[in-house]
Amino acid sequence: MALPKLTEVPWYNIQVPSNQKEVKFRPFLVKEEKILLMALESEDPGQISNSVLNIIESCVKGDDLNHLLLTSTDIEYLFLKIRSKSVGEVIKLNLKCQKCESENEVSVNIDDIKIESKTLPKEIQLTDSIRIEVRQPSFHQLSQNKEMMNANTQTEQIFSLIKEVVTAVLTEEERISTRDVTKEEFQEFIDSMTQDQFAKIREYIESIPKMKHNVSFSCTNCASSNELALEGLQSFL
Amino acid sequence: MISLSHATLAIHYKTNFDLMQHHKYSLNEIDNLIPWEKEIYISMLIDLLEEQKRENERRI
Numbered sequence: 001m002a003l004p005k006l007t008e009v010p011w012y013n014i015q016v017p018s019n020q021k022e023v024k025f026r027p028f029l030v031k032e033e034k035i036l037l038m039a040l041e042s043e044d045p046g047q048i049s050n051s052v053l054n055i056i057e058s059c060v061k062g063d064d065l066n067h068l069l070l071t072s073t074d075i076e077y078l079f080l081k082i083r084s085k086s087v088g089e090v091i092k093l094n095l096k097c098q099k100c101e102s103e104n105e106v107s108v109n110i111d112d113i114k115i116e117s118k119t120l121p122k123e124i125q126l127t128d129s130i131r132i133e134v135r136q137p138s139f140h141q142l143s144q145n146k147e148m149m150n151a152n153t154q155t156e157q158i159f160s161l162i163k164e165v166v167t168a169v170l171t172e173e174e175r176i177s178t179r180d181v182t183k184e185e186f187q188e189f190i191d192s193m194t195q196d197q198f199a200k201i202r203e204y205i206e207s208i209p210k211m212k213h214n215v216s217f218s219c220t221n222c223a224s225s226n227e228l229a230l231e232g233l234q235s236f237l
Numbered sequence: 238m239i240s241l242s243h244a245t246l247a248i249h250y251k252t253n254f255d256l257m258q259h260h261k262y263s264l265n266e267i268d269n270l271i272p273w274e275k276e277i278y279i280s281m282l283i284d285l286l287e288e289q290k291r292e293n294e295r296r297i
Contacts, residue, residue, distance in 0.1 A: 009271065030249075030275055031268035037246045087272045 014081055016062075017115045017209065018071045018136065023062030025078065027086035028055050049143035052079055052233075068140040075139040076211045076233040077115050084110040097219035098226050106217045108230070113213045124204060126197045129172045134201075136208055137164035162190060162201055244272070252279060 009026045016023055028036075032055055039051035056075055057067045059082050070078070083091075089110050094103045123131045141164050142148060148160035163186060169176045178186055190198075213230045252275070256262040260282060267275065 008269065027271045027273075029268065030270050030272055033244065033272050034246070034249055034268075037244060037249055041246050085271075 010085075012081075012085060014060075014078065016065075016070065016074050017077050017117065018074050021062060021065070023060055023065055025060045025082055025085075028059055028082055029086075032058060033086070046143065046146075049139070053140060053143065055079065055082065069138050070140075071136045071208075072139045072142060072233075073115055073136075073209050073211060079233065080110050080113060080211070093215075093230075095215070095217065095226070095228060097222060097224060098228075099224040100219060100222040102219065102221040104217055104220055104226075106215055108213060108215060113211055115211050116209045118207060118209050120204065120207060123170070124200050126193070126200070131170040132166050132201075133168040133170060133175075134165050134204055135167050137161070158202060158205065159190065161205055165201070165205060256282075 009029070011024045011026050013022055014025055015021065036051050036055065039047040042048075052075060053067065056070065056078055060067070060078055091108045091110060093106050093108060095106050096103055120136065121134070123133055125131050142161075145160055145164060148157055148164075151157040151160060163178070163183075166178055166186075168178060169189065181189075193201075210231050211233065214227065215230060216225065216227045218225050253264065253267055256267055256278070257264060270278070
């Protein structure tokens, strides 16, 4: 019986965007690509998220690395880097012309895709005496949030995102963890916010770093020039 | 799709079947390749088959 091979694939170093910690990653294999393809063809967002997270779990290792705590930006960035070493650095995207809507094949080099780095506040002041504690939600948390995955409007999506972002409400006397309040109580708290207070949370959510890449191309059908901003992993689908 | 636009599940199974049926690869060997390695082997096999086809045509 043959002994198993221990070093079948190369390992590369990379920094996790949210905490700048160095970890190692390897390319995914044909058998792992099959699982991704199955998830993609199911068109089920939950299954796609699970298979992306499983790939990250299998292909990324590091001291104290908890895959379940990685943010969406971390997952998107790590996944694209893994993809570049597994399939190739160039992604061919079919982008619609903004004028005539015909599809154009545009090549994007993964190494050109950057993540905006920002230091986010840990607290948001709502009134003179009330603050909320906020944190970037993890990819796992978001993928488990069925309300958000099935949200029909952007507002519905933001409401369910707020529940993941706010970890505690701080008054002058106490810290109330959102884990200790019921869903209804928390909803009531959000509903009682003024527009300005709500805008502060919305601003925080919108400032969470995203994977961003600008592409420009000339339409092969109508020759008009297009400039598009691709954001998040879904833009690269 | 998710940056895998070169592949679909149907193509995945078709190429695996061809590699096993006509070129004696095992499924385990194919499964443990990196996707770009599989692409390289496929393109080398295509080159080989085309070369063999040209050779056969020359003989006829």
